[in-house]
Amino acid sequence: MLIGGAPALARNLTPTEDRPLTPTPYCDDGDDPTPAQMEGPYFKPNSPRRTSLVEAGTVGTRLTVSGYVFGLACKPIAGALLDFWQADNRGNYDNVGFRFRGHQFTDSTGAFRLETIVPGLYPGRTRHIHVKVQAPNRPILTTQLYFPGEPGNSSDTIYDPRLLMTMGNSGGTRTGAYDFVLNVQQDPTDPPDPEPGGTWKAGTVYRPGDRVTYGGATYECLQGHTAVAGWEPPSAPALWRRV
Known part of the structure; x- marks a missing residue:
């Protein structure tokens, strides 16, 4: 603008x-x-x-x-x-x-x-x-x-x-x-996103090569880290690669 x-x-x-x-x-x-x-x-x-x-x-x-x-x-x-x-x-x-x-x-x-x-x-x-x-x-x-x-x-x-x-x-x-x-809707009347399910969990220590599932897909860890909310595999391409 x-x-x-x-x-x-x-x-x-x-x-x-x-x-x-x-x-x-x-x-x-x-x-x-x-x-x-x-x-x-x-x-x-x-x-x-x-x-x-x-x-x-x-x-x-x-x-x-x-x-x-x-x-x-x-x-x-x-x-x-x-x-x-x-x-x-x-x-x-x-x-x-x-x-x-x-x-x-x-x-x-x-x-x-x-x-x-x-x-x-x-x-x-x-x-x-x-x-x-x-x-x-x-x-x-x-x-x-x-x-x-x-x-x-x-x-x-x-x-x-x-x-x-x-x-x-x-x-x-x-x-x-x-x-x-960002082109992200933030209308409070929108229904919440469905729980994706899978083996990825916040608080878990992941190492390079570890694999998890999230939202029906499999991801491989690229960098060692402790998972926190917001770093889910689809949200963190620097940390996870879809396989």
Whole structure:
């Protein structure tokens, strides 16, 4: 959504924007779902779970990206998966390891926070960050986030101004804010989702190679973890692979 040609967040900010984000932000009922974009050639599954992509010796301008994940009724979605990947300071993607790749889940208020760097440029594209967003047991949204004021925005054929982050600075670190609105119905009159059944259970310690059933399908564990609600196999492709 754009207001006066500038990017706007799904939530309404108070005049004192330096205050912490409110636990239950107000969302504009008129927001459309966040538009999808191409995955591109550099996505890799099984990224590590982490909220910071900055490692020892990382070169580049520090950037913190934060925001919320909402559904269509403007209610925050807890336990939503966000899988980020981007180029390094020189515009290169790590296709061997997992530098500048990582996934995380929104907290109980639907909030997320990512520490990274401003990605470099590579031929044919403006500056951007890739992300996959998935509410528990819902389809995956694949999209990209953009930076306002970039010269390459006008020449990038897939650039979409609806995906502009709201940028700022804090203590020498650039800050970007963006709220994802997923195409998820949140009508309280809707009947609850049926219990999927199966052998997967929250609280269980799973190791790579373990197999479970969930919703009539079989899944294989990709990364060792202790299962919690919101990380059911269909909701956590970084943790489970359908077999």
